[in-house]
Amino acid sequence: MRSATFPARIQQHLARTYALDEAPAVDDFIRPTDGGAREALLIRHADGDIEVALHLPRRAISRGREGTFDEICQIVEGVSHFLYVAERARRELPATQLELELQAEVDKYVLLVHGGLAEEVELPGPPLRRRGEAAPPGPARFEPERAARIRAHLFERVSFMDPPGTETGDRYRIANDLAARFVGRLEAEFARRGRYAELLAALRRFYAAGQTEKIALARAA
Numbered sequence: 001m002r003s004a005t006f007p008a009r010i011q012q013h014l015a016r017t018y019a020l021d022e023a024p025a026v027d028d029f030i031r032p033t034d035g036g037a038r039e040a041l042l043i044r045h046a047d048g049d050i051e052v053a054l055h056l057p058r059r060a061i062s063r064g065r066e067g068t069f070d071e072i073c074q075i076v077e078g079v080s081h082f083l084y085v086a087e088r089a090r091r092e093l094p095a096t097q098l099e100l101e102l103q104a105e106v107d108k109y110v111l112l113v114h115g116g117l118a119e120e121v122e123l124p125g126p127p128l129r130r131r132g133e134a135a136p137p138g139p140a141r142f143e144p145e146r147a148a149r150i151r152a153h154l155f156e157r158v159s160f161m162d163p164p165g166t167e168t169g170d171r172y173r174i175a176n177d178l179a180a181r182f183v184g185r186l187e188a189e190f191a192r193r194g195r196y197a198e199l200l201a202a203l204r205r206f207y208a209a210g211q212t213e214k215i216a217l218a219r220a221a
Helices: 006-018 058-066 069-090 097-114 144-156 167-189 196-208 211-219
Strands: 030-033 040-046 049-057
Touching (some): 006 069, 006 097, 006 196, 030 058, 040 069, 049 058, 058 069, 069 097, 097 167, 144 167, 167 196, 167 211, 196 211
């Protein structure tokens, strides 16, 4: 039996985290791209249906967890977009571009810090030092040093392709800022205190929320 692809495993991790009903398999919608193209979710409305194609860099797909940090983030972002659109369509709810970008930023953090990819992805820079005995697997594994590195790479040491003052540039900057505030609150209120059931509940509430509530939850941090 063939092992699941890297994008499929990311979908499985996200679906478990957010307790999502069965969604279409992301592999069936992936269109590998070459020539330096980055991930992109293409959506077209036709006769009341939604047609979707997820463009992912072929190199990122083939390298999987052995890819660079940027390649892995592109895969997570693409799968996050796909799954969010599928879930909102299932619930017959709209999804804005800001929602997609904001949720994807949170999903990268969740997978890289709290599960899914936390034990698989090597971070840029020197290896992390581990103190004491290994923590048990699962959501209770929280390593503050790793979390700080992930937050820095996702939300601080970033550059934007689109300049400020443009619609796309502003959207990405807003999503980055809101996601940074939200995950910072998750760490301070829940992860550092071992309140993992509440952490999961907060993540699921955020996922189910629309744009207005997502912004309010992030700004409450």
